[in-house]
Amino acid sequence: MEALRIVMTLVISGLIGYFTNYIAVKMLFRPRTEKHIFGKRVPFTPGVIPRNKPRLAKALGNAVGEQLLTGNDLKEALSSERTANAAAEHITRSIFSDDTLGSKLGSLLGDNAEAAKELAARRITETVTAKIKAADISSVIISEGTAAIKEKVAGSMLAMFVNDELIAQLAAPLADKIDGYLDENAEPAVSKAVNEELELLLHRSPAELLENSGITQERVRAAAAALFSRAAADSLDDIIASVDIPSIVEDRVNAMSVEQVEELVMSVMKHELNAVISLGGLIGVIIGLLNVAVQKI
Numbered sequence: 001m002e003a004l005r006i007v008m009t010l011v012i013s014g015l016i017g018y019f020t021n022y023i024a025v026k027m028l029f030r031p032r033t034e035k036h037i038f039g040k041r042v043p044f045t046p047g048v049i050p051r052n053k054p055r056l057a058k059a060l061g062n063a064v065g066e067q068l069l070t071g072n073d074l075k076e077a078l079s080s081e082r083t084a085n086a087a088a089e090h091i092t093r094s095i096f097s098d099d100t101l102g103s104k105l106g107s108l109l110g111d112n113a114e115a116a117k118e119l120a121a122r123r124i125t126e127t128v129t130a131k132i133k134a135a136d137i138s139s140v141i142i143s144e145g146t147a148a149i150k151e152k153v154a155g156s157m158l159a160m161f162v163n164d165e166l167i168a169q170l171a172a173p174l175a176d177k178i179d180g181y182l183d184e185n186a187e188p189a190v191s192k193a194v195n196e197e198l199e200l201l202l203h204r205s206p207a208e209l210l211e212n213s214g215i216t217q218e219r220v221r222a223a224a225a226a227l228f229s230r231a232a233a234d235s236l237d238d239i240i241a242s243v244d245i246p247s248i249v250e251d252r253v254n255a256m257s258v259e260q261v262e263e264l265v266m267s268v269m270k271h272e273l274n275a276v277i278s279l280g281g282l283i284g285v286i287i288g289l290l291n292v293a294v295q296k297i
Helices: 002-026 053-068 071-078 081-095 101-134 137-153 164-202 206-212 217-242 245-255 258-296
Strands: none
Touching: 002 258, 053 245, 053 258, 071 217, 081 206, 081 217, 101 164, 101 206
16 A cells, blocks of 8 residues: 555656646647636736737847847858859759740740830831931932942943933932832831841740850859859848848747747747656656655655
8 A cells, every 4th residue: 555655646746747847838828819707817818928929029030130140141141152153053044944035034024025025126116217217228329329320331422411410310209219118118117027036036045045156054154153242242231231130030920820939939849848848747756756755754
């Protein structure tokens, strides 16, 4: 009977210690909302973490922003050679993929891709047409044609009759015809040619165009890495200064539900909290042993 009493004392003490710590750990997260009896809030509701979530969020934000991930840490990571090479590799793979220019434009602009293509075609057409008209082709044709005619009849009897005045009289209507034709047909002709060339271009891949120009992947990778490093050196200070890491973390934690906060804490400390519960049982057994020992004295 004495042995049974001792065993029962140890078992009960262990269970009390175990479940005491178990309840304490559970009370960190539960209940998740306030409980009321007769209009009065029940003490210890909600649990410790739900009740102090704003304070926890602020503490986590300060810990992350001021100790775990400072602005200098972020700058060092983003401006490192490893980051530059990784960014350059990603850019190079994207450029030298089998995707066409058209598909890349579609993925970049979405529903606006067709409008962008039409705008580009219209702007190119307008520019080329304006250049054609500004070149005064009719005057060039007449000038060159006059010189060719005079050279052709030079030394012959026709040279007596074919003078500059006669040629000008004959050329004036021709000039008007050429100008009229250009006014009426230049833009449609240019537009047709531009759209055809643009379609051909959009069905080719950037890799094909670059390789045909003698630009290799290695040159693109090196240029992208250098550009990224230069941009990081020039811009990171201003960018990092504008990023308030503690506030971002605080806002993110505040936006999380209590369930999500519990999952986050348990994902990090589940093993430790279970160890605390088990330790409660062990301490309970030890206290039971001490109690039995005291009773024996």
